Amino acid sequence: MLSAEKNERLTRVGPGTPMGELLRRYWWPVATHDMATRVPVKRRLLGEDLVLFRDGSGTVGLLAEQCPHRRAALWLGCTEEEGLRCGYHGWRFSATGECLEQPGEPADSTFKNRIRATAYPVQELGGLVFAYLGPLPAPELPRYDLFVWDDAWRDIGHAELPCNFVQIMENSVDPYHVEWLHGRYGSFLRELGGAAAPLPVVTKKHVKVAFEVFEHGILKRRVLEGHTEEDEDWKVGHPLVFPHMLRVGAAGLATFQIRVPIDDENTWHVWYQTYRPDGGAPPQSSIPVYEIPLVDERGEYLRDYVDGQDIVAWITQGRISDRTKEHLGRSDLGVIMLRKLYAEQMDAVARGEDPLCTYREPHDVIDLPMERDKFGSAVEFRQLWTRESSVRYSPIRDQVLELFGDPVPAWT
Amino acid sequence: MRFCPGCGAALGEAAFVQEYWVAADRHVVCWCPACSVMCTVVLAAALVGTEPEH
Numbered sequence: 265m266l267s268a269e270k271n272e273r274l275t276r277v278g279p280g281t282p283m284g285e286l287l288r289r290y291w292w293p294v295a296t297h298d299m300a301t302r303v304p305v306k307r308r309l310l311g312e313d314l315v316l317f318r319d320g321s322g323t324v325g326l327l328a329e330q331c332p333h334r335r336a337a338l339w340l341g342c343t344e345e346e347g348l349r350c351g352y353h354g355w356r357f358s359a360t361g362e363c364l365e366q367p368g369e370p371a372d373s374t375f376k377n378r379i380r381a382t383a384y385p386v387q388e389l390g391g392l393v394f395a396y397l398g399p400l401p402a403p404e405l406p407r408y409d410l411f412v413w414d415d416a417w418r419d420i421g422h423a424e425l426p427c428n429f430v431q432i433m434e435n436s437v438d439p440y441h442v443e444w445l446h447g448r449y450g451s452f453l454r455e456l457g458g459a460a461a462p463l464p465v466v467t468k469k470h471v472k473v474a475f476e477v478f479e480h481g482i483l484k485r486r487v488l489e490g491h492t493e494e495d496e497d498w499k500v501g502h503p504l505v506f507p508h509m510l511r512v513g514a515a516g517l518a519t520f521q522i523r524v525p526i527d528d529e530n531t532w533h534v535w536y537q538t539y540r541p542d543g544g545a546p547p548q549s550s551i552p553v554y555e556i557p558l559v560d561e562r563g564e565y566l567r568d569y570v571d572g573q574d575i576v577a578w579i580t581q582g583r584i585s586d587r588t589k590e591h592l593g594r595s596d597l598g599v600i601m602l603r604k605l606y607a608e609q610m611d612a613v614a615r616g617e618d619p620l621c622t623y624r625e626p627h628d629v630i631d632l633p634m635e636r637d638k639f640g641s642a643v644e645f646r647q648l649w650t651r652e653s654s655v656r657y658s659p660i661r662d663q664v665l666e667l668f669g670d671p672v673p674a675w676t
Numbered sequence: 677m678r679f680c681p682g683c684g685a686a687l688g689e690a691a692f693v694q695e696y697w698v699a700a701d702r703h704v705v706c707w708c709p710a711c712s713v714m715c716t717v718v719l720a721a722a723l724v725g726t727e728p729e730h
Binding site: 265266267269270273282591592594596597600603604607608610611614 | 689690693695696697698705707714
């Protein structure tokens with residue numbers, strides 16, 4: 265059980281809240297590359313309404329949604345060679361917020377020099393547009409390995425989920441759910457559908473799990489039935505990257521699950537895949553982006569694959585899980601460690617310190633640990649993941665299967 | 677838990693206090709921002725001793 269006050273502190277992400285102040289010390293994906301075009305689009309991040317655009321010179325800008333003039337939305341606007349022009353009265357703003365033009369004002373007026381739009385720094389990396397909403401100077405955008413490899417294919421799935429981001433992050437330090445939600449429940453759905461065999465890999469029982477706070481967040485280890493501490497699931501493990509990502513995969517298939525708080529009750533979930541067989545992948549001309557559906561044609565939540573099962577588990581906890589009514593046990597110690605880490609880092613920010621995973625020095629790449637042979641076998645994990653995860657919606661799924669050349673598993 | 681078992685400071689707004697269960701025992705994880713101690717207070721349903729061989 266967590267008190268109502270602690271639950272509020274853990275889950276509120278708006279400006280001025282302890283968690284909101286912590287999260288504003290990080291760069292967040294605010295859009296996929298295809299969203300930043302000459303057509304301005306509305307985005308929402310950490311409870312703030314924003315407008316994203318790419319002007320005629322190619323500069324990407326992120327401004328507060330409402331024009332400083334008469335408060336009309338700036339997505340009702342036109343991108344010019346430099347900046348974004350409000351559609352209402354033509355005031356024009358640069359990507360850094362300067363008011364460049366006020367067409368209705370006298371030609372000799374200096375009024376525009378005293379007007380600024382709220383503007384946030386943005387950077388593009390690995391097919392995502394990252395934004396920083398915190399105090400300046402901004403830290404370096406972390407160049408995590410998956411974002412910068414030059415010999416990998418990528419695809420990006422995404423969906424807006426109607427729940428707070430913390431309950432999604434808690435799933436990433438909850439190893440036992442794999443054997444039950446995906447192993448037992450997933451196989452149960454297969455039984456109902458007439459499939460003879462349960463899913464492999466995810467049905468393996470956990471013998472023990474461990475969590476440790478380290479420089480990138482929380483490192484998660486597990487020993488599965490029939491395995492030992494010599495297996496990479498224990499020796500290497502994989503990380504929850506603080507404060508907002510899970511790194512998961514196996515050799516050649518490495519992914520980030522990025523949980524971006526839209527506001528207190530909604531999360532933009534990004535499934536960021538890299539495909540990098542031994543020897544590297546051939547060049548990729550562009551990174552495909554696709555939406556992950558939440559419901560079927562009858563409006564029922566899709567639950568017949570791993571990520572769909574996760575999504576329903578997260579959403580059905582409520583918009584903000586009421587942790588005053590939960591009953592945690594020993595199997596939830598990873599969840600407790602994550603909550604404590606958030607509390608500790610909120611306090612660090614309140615004391616004026618940089619929180620965990622803040623990078624102030626330029627760097628080429630940040631390599632993260634991840635087991636190659638996940639759940640005992642890289643091939644078996646790839647066979648499962650390319651068929652039973654959100655990858656099934658990827659427009660390049662068939663090419664990815666060819667890229668790895670793994671045999672078709674018997675359980676399909 | 678209202679006070680840190682380590683330093684006695686009040687476990688206020690910034691502290692972390694989380695209850696979980698182990699069988700009939702209530703465990704309360706406490707992290708104190710004043711002294712940085714993290715500890716678990718066990719509210720035991722029973723105290724079980726082990727009798728050495730004799």
